[in-house]
Amino acid sequence: xxxxxxxxxxxIENSQKLLAEERRGDTGVPELSLDQIREQMALxxxxxxxxxxxxxPELAALAIKQACGDxxxxxxxLRAYRTTLPRFGVSEPIDTGHMAIRRRISxxxxxxxxxxxxxxxxxxxHRLLDFALAAGDTRPVADIAExxxxxxxxxxxxxxxxxxxxxxxxxxSDDTPVFDLTRESPRYPADRPARLQNLARGDExxxxxxxxxxxxxxxxxxxxxGEIRLGEVxxxxxxxxxxxxxxxxxxxxxxxxxxxxxxxxxxxxxxxTRGYGLTFGHCERKAMSMALxxxxxxxEEFGEPVEAPAQDEEFVxxxxxxxxxxxxxxxxxxxxxxxxxAELVTVRALRKQAFAAAEVNPxxxxxx
Amino acid sequence: MSTVIQHPSAQHPSAAKTETTPVAMIEGYNFxxxxxxxxRMIRRAILKAVAVPGYQVPFGSREMPLPxxxxxxxxxxxxxxxxxxxxLKVIDQGADDTTNAVNIRxxxxxxxxxxTTEKTADASIIQTRHRIPEKPxxxxxxxxxxxxxxxxxxxxxxxxxETRKMHALEEYGVMHVSLYEDIATFGRITRSYNYPVKxxxxxxxxxxxxxxxxxxxxxxxPALQLFxxxxxxxxxxxxxxxxxxxxxxxxxxxxxxSWEENCALCGATDSYLDEVVIDDKGGKMFVCSDSDYCQERxxxxxxxxxxxxxxxxxxx
Amino acid sequence: xTQTVGxxxxxxxxxxxxxxxxxxxxxxxxRPGVIRSxxxxxxxxxxxxxxxxxxxxxxxxxxxxxxxxxxxxxxEVTAFLRFHCGCAIIDRPADAAFAITTGADxxxxxxxxxxxxxxxxxxxxxxxxxxxxxxxxxxxxSGPGIExxxxxxxxxxxxGLWDDWAANRExxxxxxxxxxVHGAKLAAxxxxxxxxxxxxx
Numbered sequence: 001x002x003x004x005x006x007x008x009x010x011x012i013e014n015s016q017k018l019l020a021e022e023r024r025g026d027t028g029v030p031e032l033s034l035d036q037i038r039e040q041m042a043l044x045x046x047x048x049x050x051x052x053x054x055x056x057p058e059l060a061a062l063a064i065k066q067a068c069g070d071x072x073x074x075x076x077x078l079r080a081y082r083t084t085l086p087r088f089g090v091s092e093p094i095d096t097g098h099m100a101i102r103r104r105i106s107x108x109x110x111x112x113x114x115x116x117x118x119x120x121x122x123x124x125x126h127r128l129l130d131f132a133l134a135a136g137d138t139r140p141v142a143d144i145a146e147x148x149x150x151x152x153x154x155x156x157x158x159x160x161x162x163x164x165x166x167x168x169x170x171x172x173s174d175d176t177p178v179f180d181l182t183r184e185s186p187r188y189p190a191d192r193p194a195r196l197q198n199l200a201r202g203d204e205x206x207x208x209x210x211x212x213x214x215x216x217x218x219x220x221x222x223x224x225x226g227e228i229r230l231g232e233v234x235x236x237x238x239x240x241x242x243x244x245x246x247x248x249x250x251x252x253x254x255x256x257x258x259x260x261x262x263x264x265x266x267x268x269x270x271x272x273t274r275g276y277g278l279t280f281g282h283c284e285r286k287a288m289s290m291a292l293x294x295x296x297x298x299x300e301e302f303g304e305p306v307e308a309p310a311q312d313e314e315f316v317x318x319x320x321x322x323x324x325x326x327x328x329x330x331x332x333x334x335x336x337x338x339x340x341x342a343e344l345v346t347v348r349a350l351r352k353q354a355f356a357a358a359e360v361n362p363x364x365x366x367x368x
Numbered sequence: 369m370s371t372v373i374q375h376p377s378a379q380h381p382s383a384a385k386t387e388t389t390p391v392a393m394i395e396g397y398n399f400x401x402x403x404x405x406x407x408r409m410i411r412r413a414i415l416k417a418v419a420v421p422g423y424q425v426p427f428g429s430r431e432m433p434l435p436x437x438x439x440x441x442x443x444x445x446x447x448x449x450x451x452x453x454x455x456l457k458v459i460d461q462g463a464d465d466t467t468n469a470v471n472i473r474x475x476x477x478x479x480x481x482x483x484t485t486e487k488t489a490d491a492s493i494i495q496t497r498h499r500i501p502e503k504p505x506x507x508x509x510x511x512x513x514x515x516x517x518x519x520x521x522x523x524x525x526x527x528x529x530e531t532r533k534m535h536a537l538e539e540y541g542v543m544h545v546s547l548y549e550d551i552a553t554f555g556r557i558t559r560s561y562n563y564p565v566k567x568x569x570x571x572x573x574x575x576x577x578x579x580x581x582x583x584x585x586x587x588x589x590p591a592l593q594l595f596x597x598x599x600x601x602x603x604x605x606x607x608x609x610x611x612x613x614x615x616x617x618x619x620x621x622x623x624x625x626s627w628e629e630n631c632a633l634c635g636a637t638d639s640y641l642d643e644v645v646i647d648d649k650g651g652k653m654f655v656c657s658d659s660d661y662c663q664e665r666x667x668x669x670x671x672x673x674x675x676x677x678x679x680x681x682x683x684x
Numbered sequence: 685x686t687q688t689v690g691x692x693x694x695x696x697x698x699x700x701x702x703x704x705x706x707x708x709x710x711x712x713x714x715r716p717g718v719i720r721s722x723x724x725x726x727x728x729x730x731x732x733x734x735x736x737x738x739x740x741x742x743x744x745x746x747x748x749x750x751x752x753x754x755x756x757x758x759x760e761v762t763a764f765l766r767f768h769c770g771c772a773i774i775d776r777p778a779d780a781a782f783a784i785t786t787g788a789d790x791x792x793x794x795x796x797x798x799x800x801x802x803x804x805x806x807x808x809x810x811x812x813x814x815x816x817x818x819x820x821x822x823x824x825x826s827g828p829g830i831e832x833x834x835x836x837x838x839x840x841x842x843x844g845l846w847d848d849w850a851a852n853r854e855x856x857x858x859x860x861x862x863x864x865v866h867g868a869k870l871a872a873x874x875x876x877x878x879x880x881x882x883x884x885x
Contacts, residue, residue: 008470080433084397185426185601188529314527324599327436331516334438334468338461338498338657341643342560342579345625350554399699408745411706412781415743416805418713419861419874421828425805449710451703507715536801568828568876570857590831592714607714607829607876 023068037061046252046281047071051322052078053182053201054085055251055280072203076323082182090178092236092245093171096229096255096278097158101149103230103282106156108259114153119230120282156227157257157274166259166272188314195297195317196290200278202320204286210310211292219296219308223275226259230282254279256287260295265303273302393481400447400480406430410448410603414594417605422567423535424518429601439472440598442495442514449510449594450476450493455483457491462499462640462657469497488660498561500582502639502661505591507608513576518597518604520564520574540572543615551620560625566613567606575612581624581640586612629654632674634665690760694741694768696725705742708735709863712872717825717834719817721868729760733813734868736784737764740811744769744782751777751796751808753785780808787814787841787864793852796860804857807875815840817866824880825873836871838864846881853878 024031038045038061048060052075060078067073103119106112118124132138160166181197190198199207214221232252236245256277264270275295277287296310309315319325398404406428413427432440450456456476460469464486472495473484485491488501497514505511517523521531524542534540543564550557557563563580567573575583576595586593586606593606606612616622630637632644632653639661641654653674656662695701701724708722721735728737744750750771752761762773777783777796785791796808816839823846825834852859852875859875873879 008465008467009474012467012471012474076431076435079431083431084401084403086403182431183428185428187426188527314529318528323431324436327438327440328516328599329437330435331437334497335461335466336498336577337642338579338640339561339577341641341657342581342625344643345627346558346560349556350558353555399703404699404702405745407702407706408743409747411710412743412748413805414710415713415809415861416807418710418829419876420804420857421876423804423857426803449707451707452700532802588831592710607874609831610828 099231107225203322207289211289258291422571422573424602436599439514441596445596463659509591515597518602635672702742705738716877748781751780751783827877
């Protein structure tokens with residue numbers, strides 16, 4: 001098929017060739033492999049998978065490579081690919097209570113069944129640049145614990161549940177259709193599943209800032225990090241023709257349950273309430289921010305005043321997505337000269353009018 | 369002495385003569401990129417939009433391989449409508465050769481293999497950003513607008529929950545107040561583009577950021593007008609021959625832009641003009657924003673004050 | 685798959701077939717009273733007309749519940765629609781996104797989903813198989829999509845439909861949209877269109 005093209009087409013092609021060259025950089029330096037990105041930039045891969053809404057470390061690594069390390073661009077690439085995939089159905093809910101734990105910490109209990117498991121974390125590193133890493137060829141090996149992590153690792157919220165101290169969360173019936181934010185336009189007011197989907201895809205930086213704002217008094221909700229856990233969970237799917245679920249694989253997730261004091265209302269006793277965060281891979285900052293914002297967005301449910309940005313569902317949901325935000329902010333570099341011309345005509349007319357008025361009445365503002 | 373300039377679209381060397389570059393179709397994607405289920409969803413939304421002129425139908429906008437804000441809504445509408453018998457024209461700012469227009473045309477050439485054109489008269493589907501072609505459109509054509517903010521009330525009321533109520537109740541007082549405040553302060557309505565319209569005496573609608581110069585063309589246009597807002601997930605429509613009124617007041621009737629100058633290339637007195645800065649001493653010229661309209665007039669022998677006569681070597 | 689035995693084929697070319705069918709409907713909906721035609725390229729099961737089958741296969745899927753008037757509630761028809769569209773076939777017209785009926789059996793329009801003022805698109809699109817469609821007289825149509833007036837002849841619709849239609853139009857922006865079908869021919873009446881019936885002598 002042939003089409004007539006000219007001008008801009010060549011410019012676009014040339015620009016893309018330049019980009020490809022710059023992406024590769026100095027060819028004297030070995031080219032990055034996807035394995036290297038997946039293994040050594042794992043947290044970048046995890047963020048791209050989480051906000052890209054697609055669990056595929058290989059493709060996320062490719063997206064990061066293609067985007068020259070621009071993670072928002074990589075998220076966009078993964079999202080655009082995800083759109084083209086067929087949708088077979090909805091998995092069974094993953095059970096984080098049966099997670100193969102790699103990390104599990106609670107800020108609410110010094111000790112608890114299963115114990116605190118620090119796992120891999122920046123938390124207690126001294127942020128000193130490690131020049132040994134600069135030299136390369138490191139092969140660090142961690143010690144193996146003498147005893148295995150407890151297989152029974154109850155969630156802190158389940159422990160609180162025994163005393164009735166935390167709100168109970170009942171799963172919806174299996175017949176309830178699962179809303180899919182990527183296939184339907186959101187409606188306001190939205191419900192919590194729609195909000196959580198939005199937050200899970202939301203920009204980490206945006207949610208971090210919003211979560212932080214709640215801590216500084218813009219929608220204070222007294223949070224405790226009830227528990228953060230990282231590990232592998234099984235994903236199960238029930239094909240129509242089988243009628244029962246089968247395990248189709250395993251994914252790494254980070255879960256954060258914030259618990260928040262609640263003084264009670266006319267209809268609810270004093271108890272702790274929850275904010276929930278979940279991400280693919282290891283995205284702890286995101287999971288915690290998400291949990292803070294989730295709780296803040298439940299203000300109305302608990303009869304709290306909705307005053308702060310983080311409590312404002314439409315504000316949060318409409319602006320959390322960095323693919324949407326980035327596109328619209330950056331569209332400002334597209335040509336707008338027709339609109340600008342229209343504005344020129346208007347501003348010139350307004351000036352003419354203002355100067356004419358100034359001549360009639362020289363003490364008016366326009367004459368100053 | 370007049371400065372001789374060429375239309376901006378003729379400045380690139382390769383534009384000096386007619387050139388045809390093959391664009392290979394890409395493998396592994398459905399016709400016009402979108403999967404069939406998505407097309408059905410969009411098609412249903414379009415039909416509802418036609419049945420309720422000016423009402424913004426929410427749809428499950430997909431993530432496209434082009435950024436939000438760059439025409440994803442228009443692209444999805446075009447992808448749902450277009451077929452192998454169509455001829456597509458894409459313009460941005462009135463011109464076929466702006467990079468974004470080229471890029472979108474290239475997208476459909478790659479994913480749908482359809483014929484493309486720069487001639488308004490030859491197109492069956494015209495996707496546009498910010499302009500309506502000067503040449504009157506016909507019943508055989510569909511005009512697809514790219515829309516950044518579909519909600520005409522959004523700048524006055526940020527919340528969807530509120531604006532939806534206003535549309536449901538046909539309560540547009542906030543818009544009239546805003547326009548009237550303009551008149552009270554400035555003696556005129558200062559909106560120069562995306563000037564709100566009322567469709568079929570019911571819905572207030574954003575015409576997309578076309579200059580208000582183009583608003584009158586929407587009224588009772590023989591072509592079907594479809595509007596796609598990808599990021600905001602809305603589709604709306606104006607059926608052919610439907611009344612589209614620009615909002616105004618009896619004592620302050622709607623007016624459009626006019627220029628003292630004519631097009632420097634083709635001498636047109638009736639087209640929307642782009643201001644071209646020609647030096648750093650305040651020199652400027654005005655040329656048609658609609659590159660096809662300008663070209664066609666020049667081919668017919670019209671010459672402006674600043675343009676060279678048309679010659680055979682002037683390509684499109 | 686053994687269960688597909690006996691199910692008639694759908695579009696000869698599903699992608700282009702659906703596109704052409706949609707454009708026929710879009711054109712008809714945009715210009716009320718104008719007659720277009722569409723078919724799947726294969727004969728549909730009786731009593732579905734060619735146009736009805738093409739419209740359904742082009743637009744109906746598992747996101748759009750379908751209601752069938754009794755005349756269409758036959759195993760060959762339901763199997764055909766379920767197989768090709770994957771749609772749920774439901775009992776209440778008020779829950780339907782699409783409906784198929786004959787002109788004689790068309791229920792009161794108020795029985796269908798009418799949408800609400802905030803979301804008027806949540807209404808039923810009703811495909812009405814009639815006994816004849818022509819442009820040589822009968823009804824006079826006006827409204828959006830029509831330059832002055834269009835003439836349309838519709839044969840075989842139940843008594844009182846046009847009064848019912850006038851009431852539907854009063855509900856705007858709520859209301860149903862009709863697609864009238866005869867064989868491969870179709871004409872659409874979106875909720876905006878005003879229908880004048882010939883004066884009784």
